[in-house]
Amino acid sequence: MANPSDPAPRPASRPLHIRPLAERKNLVQKEDFAQVLPPVEGFLSWFEALPDIYGSKSLKVVVDRIVTARQQGREVGASLGAHVLKVGLSPLLIDLMRRGFLTHIATNGASAIHDWETAYQGATSEDVAASLPDGSFGFWRETLDALNGAALRADKRHEGLGEAIGRQILEDDLPHRHLSVFAEAARLQIPATVHVAFGCDITHMDPALDGRALGGATQRDFWTFADSVGRLDRGVWLNIGSAVIMPEVFLKAVSIGRNRGVLGDDFLTCNFDMIQQYRAVTNVVQRPPKEGRSVLAMHEIVLPLLHQAILCTAQARGCLAEPR
Numbered sequence: 001m002a003n004p005s006d007p008a009p010r011p012a013s014r015p016l017h018i019r020p021l022a023e024r025k026n027l028v029q030k031e032d033f034a035q036v037l038p039p040v041e042g043f044l045s046w047f048e049a050l051p052d053i054y055g056s057k058s059l060k061v062v063v064d065r066i067v068t069a070r071q072q073g074r075e076v077g078a079s080l081g082a083h084v085l086k087v088g089l090s091p092l093l094i095d096l097m098r099r100g101f102l103t104h105i106a107t108n109g110a111s112a113i114h115d116w117e118t119a120y121q122g123a124t125s126e127d128v129a130a131s132l133p134d135g136s137f138g139f140w141r142e143t144l145d146a147l148n149g150a151a152l153r154a155d156k157r158h159e160g161l162g163e164a165i166g167r168q169i170l171e172d173d174l175p176h177r178h179l180s181v182f183a184e185a186a187r188l189q190i191p192a193t194v195h196v197a198f199g200c201d202i203t204h205m206d207p208a209l210d211g212r213a214l215g216g217a218t219q220r221d222f223w224t225f226a227d228s229v230g231r232l233d234r235g236v237w238l239n240i241g242s243a244v245i246m247p248e249v250f251l252k253a254v255s256i257g258r259n260r261g262v263l264g265d266d267f268l269t270c271n272f273d274m275i276q277q278y279r280a281v282t283n284v285v286q287r288p289p290k291e292g293r294s295v296l297a298m299h300e301i302v303l304p305l306l307h308q309a310i311l312c313t314a315q316a317r318g319c320l321a322e323p324r
Contacts, residue, residue: 016207017135021142025130026123030176033088034304036095039320044312047305058293059302062270063309065236066101071319074235075103077228079250081241082110085181086125087300090118092307094184098323101310104228105162105185105192106221108245109201112165112182112194116146119169119180138202147203152210154217160224161217162192188324191228193221195249225249230257232267239284240272241299247283254288265290272306274298 047063050056069076078093085107096102117124120142131137146168154164166186169177177183185192196218198204198211229237229250239246257263270293271280285292295302314320 016139016205018139018141018144018206019136021117021121021140024140025127026117026121027125027127028086028088028123030088030118030122030179033090033179034092034300036091037308039311039315040308043308044316047309047312055295055297058270058295059306059309062236062238062268062293062295063306063313065268066310067313067317067319069235070101070314071317072234074233075228075231076101076236076238077104077106077232078102078238078240079242079246080105080107080111081243081246082108082114084241084299084303085111085114085118089299089303090115090179090181092303093181094179095323096307096310097181097184097188097190099311099314099321100324101314103190104225105181105190106225106228106246106249107192107194108242109194109196109203109218112150112162113143113147113201113203115180115182116150116165116169117143119174119177119183120146122176122179138205140202144203144206144208147201148206148209148214151214151217154220155210155213158220159217160191160221161194161196161214162221164217165194166192191224193225194218195221195225195245197245200245222249222253226253226256229253230260230262232257232263234266236268236270237284237289238270238272239280240303241274242280243273243277244279247277247279251283251288268293270295272297272299272302 066076114124128137150164150168153168154161162182163186166182169180169183170186182192196214203209267289268291269284269289271284272295273280285294311320
């Protein structure tokens with residue numbers, strides 16, 4: 001009789017051909033990533049001169065509330081879609097973490113893959129159109145081994161998946177770890193949680209994956225996430241580029257906070273995306289908060305603006321910390 005704690009049985013099939021990551025073509029290189037600038041002289045005047053209408057007004061409100069929330073020691077969290085890290089914005093998020101503006105990073109499994117690959121080889125973003133026809137899409141040895149190894153590590157040490165990935169990157173001394181959001185979160189002891197939707201990530205195609213370990217790791221991350229959302233009173237939560245998974249996770253965490261009696265509606269949310277998405281609008285902007293905002297723009301444009309506006313606003317208020 002099978003032990004119910006054993007991993008689910010693997011279907012009998014032909015062996016899968018898994019290739020070394022060095023053979024893969026990547027669409028994004030570390031040289032393409034955003035650069036972190038200190039507060040730029042004159043930027044705040046330019047930013048404040050934007051019209052107080054629609055998107056620019058919302059961006060001004062969000063910047064003001066982020067800086068105010070952190071001055072008051074309130075939570076400012078960010079949920080990310082994988083595109084945010086894939087297009088080279090991790091240096092900006094890392095700088096905001098180092099300066100104390102972000103207290104929680106939450107994302108999906110694909111983001112964790114991009115983050116680890118960047119730390120490992122300084123490049124990410126597989127050319128799916130080129131690799132899908134011959135069946136090589138997603139079958140890359142180092143990525144599968146590392147991410148599935150992180151799930152086993154999390155299971156052994158009772159860590160969340162995000163913490164396990166970050167600590168593994170640091171302990172393995174990966175050459176581009178300074179570009180890893182998860183490694184930096186582990187160093188700074190900031191929660192970084194991964195919310196896996198099984199079957200969505202290339203790592204799930206590996207027959208060696210221990211689904212029990214992965215499920216336990218992402219479940220621990222969910223409860224860490226719920227704890228952070230439960231402290232969101234007078235804070236700010238950003239949803240950046242996640243259309244479905246993170247808005248759904250956020251809504252459940254809000255419900256947990258209210259069920260526990262620790263969370264009302266006195267917080268601000270903002271959805272940053274390229275187009276309006278139903279789940280992000282209803283589950284992040286409309287339903288949970290007293291005030292919700294939306295900013296529609298390409299992430300590669302609006303996130304550098306947000307980063308610089310936060311730094312300059314904090315500098316003007318005399319509360320800009322040096323990076324830790």
